[in-house]
Amino acid sequence: MSTVKQFRYPAPPLYGDYARAAAGLALTGIPPLLVPLSAWVAVPMMLAAALFVVFGARTAQRHATVIEMDDKGITARGPLGGSISWEHLAQVRLNYYSTRRDRGLGWMQLKLKGAGSGETVRLESTLDGFDEIAERVADVARRKGIGMTETTISNFAALGIDADPQAGMDAAGVRTARWSR
Template structure:
């Protein structure tokens, strides 16, 4: 298996930059231009900080590339780290719904290996399914126990892991 260079799509990043910038401006401008009472100022400041963190997170995602190799997953960027598949000790696949009927949403994969920081990826990443498949294979190889939720989400993606069948 050769290495794959993965990034978040340009359109997704541009949309996130737009949302973050709009939030920073809409929350920050009144603080600078108007005389607002302290309770409203506190709410606006909290909103400003939230959108500023989202803007920083988007910039971090923009400047990070992920290299999926046969032995590792490497996050190459400002907060880079590496997961060694043969030392995998953490794997969590979560689904976040945006509708009550769970018909729309996104998935987030969190993986880590002994002594390293976690890598968190969401399903908008190009090649996300390949990373999840590789992580599931590594979990199977290392015998890493998976939560019921992670197993259900893997099954929803069409990925099965031997030895991780649901308990009856």
């Protein structure tokens, strides 16, 4: 019997995202409602307000989501959740999104796709336990020989995880060493 581990997005950063969504919505959504503006100004402001609504909804979705991982697979419980068994894991992508030109600050997104069902689970690096999940996903992907892009392999390496399916294999295809963190 496997133990289910649960992971959540930490609340303090989410509260900051809620505040940014509310401030952005207030600054872009209220003025067109209170002050007569030309369509050339009001329409872009309302579109920006809509983006802040989407950002707030996405923040609420992450806040309500609980990630569960065990020996059988990974499940995102909550709005827009999904579930993928390790047996059916077919595609792994790990992307880095930078908020600065020097790529100094940013976040990673791990996207997992299952075979057959087409289920997708997306996780962001702000998730508590993201490194543990990424290590498990890389291990499963290596054992299954799931092909990954060079970008994905490089991003795993940035986390200290060797995800190259060819690394650490002997001539018979048996893993000879486990990566270190």
